[in-house]
Amino acid sequence: MHFELLHQDKNSQARAGKLVTDHGEIETPIFMPVGTVGSVKGIHQHEIENEIKAQIILGNTYHLFLRPGTEVLEAAGGLHKFMNYNRPILTDSGGYQVYSMSGSRKITEEGVKFQSHVDGSYHFFTPERAIDIQRSIGADIIMAFDECTPYPCDYQYAKRSMKMTHRWLDRCFTQMNNTEPKYGYEQALFPIVQGSVYTDLRQESAKYIADTDSLGNAIGGLSVGEPAEELYAMTEVVTAILPKEKPRYLMGVGTPINLLECIALGIDMFDCVMPTRNARHGMLFTSEGIINIKNKKWEKDFSPIDPNGTSSVDTFYTKAYLRHLVRTKESLGLQIASIHNLAFYLALMKEARTRIIDGTFTEWKNKMVVKLGQRL
Amino acid sequence: MHFELLHQDKNSQARAGKLVTDHGEIETPIFMPVGTVGSVKGIHQHEIENEIKAQIILGNTYHLFLRPGTEVLEAAGGLHKFMNYNRPILTDSGGYQVYSMSGSRKITEEGVKFQSHVDGSYHFFTPERAIDIQRSIGADIIMAFDECTPYPCDYQYAKRSMKMTHRWLDRCFTQMNNTEPKYGYEQALFPIVQGSVYTDLRQESAKYIADTDSLGNAIGGLSVGEPAEELYAMTEVVTAILPKEKPRYLMGVGTPINLLECIALGIDMFDCVMPTRNARHGMLFTSEGIINIKNKKWEKDFSPIDPNGTSSVDTFYTKAYLRHLVRTKESLGLQIASIHNLAFYLALMKEARTRIIDGTFTEWKNKMVVKLGQRL
Ligand SMILES: [Zn+2]
Ligand SMILES: [Zn+2]
Numbered sequence: 005m006h007f008e009l010l011h012q013d014k015n016s017q018a019r020a021g022k023l024v025t026d027h028g029e030i031e032t033p034i035f036m037p038v039g040t041v042g043s044v045k046g047i048h049q050h051e052i053e054n055e056i057k058a059q060i061i062l063g064n065t066y067h068l069f070l071r072p073g074t075e076v077l078e079a080a081g082g083l084h085k086f087m088n089y090n091r092p093i094l095t096d097s098g099g100y101q102v103y104s105m106s107g108s109r110k111i112t113e114e115g116v117k118f119q120s121h122v123d124g125s126y127h128f129f130t131p132e133r134a135i136d137i138q139r140s141i142g143a144d145i146i147m148a149f150d151e152c153t154p155y156p157c158d159y160q161y162a163k164r165s166m167k168m169t170h171r172w173l174d175r176c177f178t179q180m181n182n183t184e185p186k187y188g189y190e191q192a193l194f195p196i197v198q199g200s201v202y203t204d205l206r207q208e209s210a211k212y213i214a215d216t217d218s219l220g221n222a223i224g225g226l227s228v229g230e231p232a233e234e235l236y237a238m239t240e241v242v243t244a245i246l247p248k249e250k251p252r253y254l255m256g257v258g259t260p261i262n263l264l265e266c267i268a269l270g271i272d273m274f275d276c277v278m279p280t281r282n283a284r285h286g287m288l289f290t291s292e293g294i295i296n297i298k299n300k301k302w303e304k305d306f307s308p309i310d311p312n313g314t315s316s317v318d319t320f321y322t323k324a325y326l327r328h329l330v331r332t333k334e335s336l337g338l339q340i341a342s343i344h345n346l347a348f349y350l351a352l353m354k355e356a357r358t359r360i361i362d363g364t365f366t367e368w369k370n371k372m373v374v375k376l377g378q379r380l
Numbered sequence: 381m382h383f384e385l386l387h388q389d390k391n392s393q394a395r396a397g398k399l400v401t402d403h404g405e406i407e408t409p410i411f412m413p414v415g416t417v418g419s420v421k422g423i424h425q426h427e428i429e430n431e432i433k434a435q436i437i438l439g440n441t442y443h444l445f446l447r448p449g450t451e452v453l454e455a456a457g458g459l460h461k462f463m464n465y466n467r468p469i470l471t472d473s474g475g476y477q478v479y480s481m482s483g484s485r486k487i488t489e490e491g492v493k494f495q496s497h498v499d500g501s502y503h504f505f506t507p508e509r510a511i512d513i514q515r516s517i518g519a520d521i522i523m524a525f526d527e528c529t530p531y532p533c534d535y536q537y538a539k540r541s542m543k544m545t546h547r548w549l550d551r552c553f554t555q556m557n558n559t560e561p562k563y564g565y566e567q568a569l570f571p572i573v574q575g576s577v578y579t580d581l582r583q584e585s586a587k588y589i590a591d592t593d594s595l596g597n598a599i600g601g602l603s604v605g606e607p608a609e610e611l612y613a614m615t616e617v618v619t620a621i622l623p624k625e626k627p628r629y630l631m632g633v634g635t636p637i638n639l640l641e642c643i644a645l646g647i648d649m650f651d652c653v654m655p656t657r658n659a660r661h662g663m664l665f666t667s668e669g670i671i672n673i674k675n676k677k678w679e680k681d682f683s684p685i686d687p688n689g690t691s692s693v694d695t696f697y698t699k700a701y702l703r704h705l706v707r708t709k710e711s712l713g714l715q716i717a718s719i720h721n722l723a724f725y726l727a728l729m730k731e732a733r734t735r736i737i738d739g740t741f742t743e744w745k746n747k748m749v750v751k752l753g754q755r756l
Contacts, residue, residue, distance in 0.1 A: 046711040335422040
């Protein structure tokens with residue numbers, strides 16, 4: 005795997021690049037649709053490729069470990085073959101899901117004991133185990149096992165947690181070096197910067213992560229409830245330190261506005277459940293603003309869902325029809341809204357990239373963040 | 381609208397025909413996927429056409445009346461335009477749904493008062509109203525407003541109900557004659573034979589319906605819990621009386637075996653929620669028998685879902701992957717299983733038609749009913 009930094013915006017930290025993996029190239033900045041348990045909810049594999057035009061998707065180590073389990077994934081020859089999806093895949097380490105289970109997990113220096121949300125069984129994740137599982141899943145990019153601190157988080161806890169995350173990172177690298185990919189293609193480990201919303205901790209963590217000289221670097225522990233200003237401030241602090249020649253992945257972010265602002269701060273990769281989760285509630289992101297399709301005003305609006313949209317659902321179905329499907333909780337409503345939102349996110353990243361390359365990014369971004377926030 | 385009887389099987393009552401509507405031709409025997417509220421659950425319109433290869437789908441008057449309502453449907457220019465689906469559509473009259481609501485409905489000679497399952501509001505359906513609503517929906521084939529008796533049903537109730545259904549039918553025809561199609565294409569009214577499981581009532585009703593000289597005729601009140609023998613016996617009694625030169629629609633039937641047996645008894649059209657409802661529980665119909673995809677035996681079976689299947693999901697996805705999706709309740713699992721089951725139903729109808737035309741139907745049917753019932 006390698007990353008080529010193709011263009012650096014003059015008026016911001018925005019960059020256009022290309023990440024080359026054994027499953028194909030990824031043009032950055034990029035958004036990664038979330039396929040938690042081996043499926044992007046409601047979307048066929050050919051739609052991921054042809055409608056959403058995703059270049060990389062994200063799987064979840066915790067969920068895939070519980071079901072179908074590593075034994076099935078290994079028998080299949082890895083997640084790509086299991087899903088019949090041949091483009092790049094990234095897996096998060098499972099840390100975030102495990103920590104979200106308040107009460108049913110226990111963190112020690114060794115690792116995290118937790119209870120399955122499926123059958124209540126107990127499991128123990130360590131940095132070594134998180135690597136082993138991700139070797140079995142076979143993602144192209146695998147994430148270090150870290151502790152994702154909540155917001156708010158007191159300084160002393162954030163500091164202790166960050167230090168442990170660094171020690172866990174060393175163990176992740178050791179385990180990577182002691183093991184081989186199982187399916188013949190390269191897997192790259194991305195370390196994760198932590199440090200909550202404390203500038204000095206973020207700087208310390210960013211330096212520690214930069215020193216690992218990894219193929220790519222991630223920023224975790226943000227988009228956990230903090231104000232957008234804190235998200236941007238911490239991102240700026242960290243991107244100032246992370247190496248320019250490596251891709252930077254901001255985990256769990258965010259709204260279309262968040263994405264554009266963080267691209268301006270030097271981020272290359274994003275993931276978020278927002279486009280699919282909000283689709284379920286009938287919230288559509290468009291280049292003109294946000295549509296709540298459940299609103300009465302769309303009841304007899306037989307215009308296309310999004311005349312500027314890039315997927316076929318945008319012009320095939322009408323607002324009135326989608327409103328009806330979402331109100332009656334028809335599965336097709338979720339499917340259409342999800343394809344629309346994800347295709348919009350990917351198209352937004354594509355245009356950002358074009359703007360970075362042709363030198364009009366900042367001007368365009370400042371105009372877009374106004375439009376993107378409007379309620380239609 | 382007209383029906384051409386193209387071939388009559390020598391060894392059974394099976395027929396191959398062609399029903400011509402303003403939205404295109406339907407080759408019979410045919411199965412109609414159910415799109416209750418203006419969507420075949422989990423399936424895009426282009427998939428209905430290209431994957432399932434449906435020639436006609438079914439909408440539900442009761443559900444469409446409640447949501448989106450006739451005002452929206454009229455503003456859209458009818459259900460075809462609302463859905464952006466341009467092949468033939470049939471709507472049932474809503475009677476079945478209304479009668480299924482035990483306790484919250486009241487039947488009188490004038491019509492049926494019932495309570496909406498959506499918001500508890502009260503509504504009153506009469507034969508005239510059922511026609512008016514179906515005029516607004518704009519289906520190519522619209523069904524008479526009838527009372528669908530439950531099983532079991534005592535003789536006196538079944539007789540009184542059948543007589544009322546006949547009086548309601550007269551009112552439906554009067555209302556049809558007093559109104560015009562709203563969207564410029566023809567709508568045909570199919571009357572419905574009732575009479576529960578009583579031979580003399582079924583005969584009386586079939587004669588009454590045959591005398592209306594309608595463009596097509598339907599058999600209702602079956603597949604409501606009676607044994608398969610009763611279903612077949614009543615179907616045989618009725619098809620012996622209904623005119624040969626008109627299509628015969630057996631409502632709410634059934635399993636693949638039911639379909640083949642009833643084709644042999646002279647039925648041309650079917651609808652049933654079984655292929656989609658069973659898909660949700662992971663039950664797949666195939667030419668080799670029934671697959672319960674949740675079974676452990678498929679856990680590491682990476683063979684195609686159905687190597688003999690006619691839709692692209694059959695060979696694109698594996699049994700192990702579909703099992704995983706159904707177990708984790710991923711929407712994609714329902715989508716794949718529904719496409720498979722419906723495509724299988726349509727392919728089965730297509731092969732039945734070919735067999736009727738080439739004279740091998742009975743032989744093939746007798747072999748198939750054994751295979752179709754097997755558990756794989
Ligand atoms: Zn998010
Ligand atoms: Zn049925």
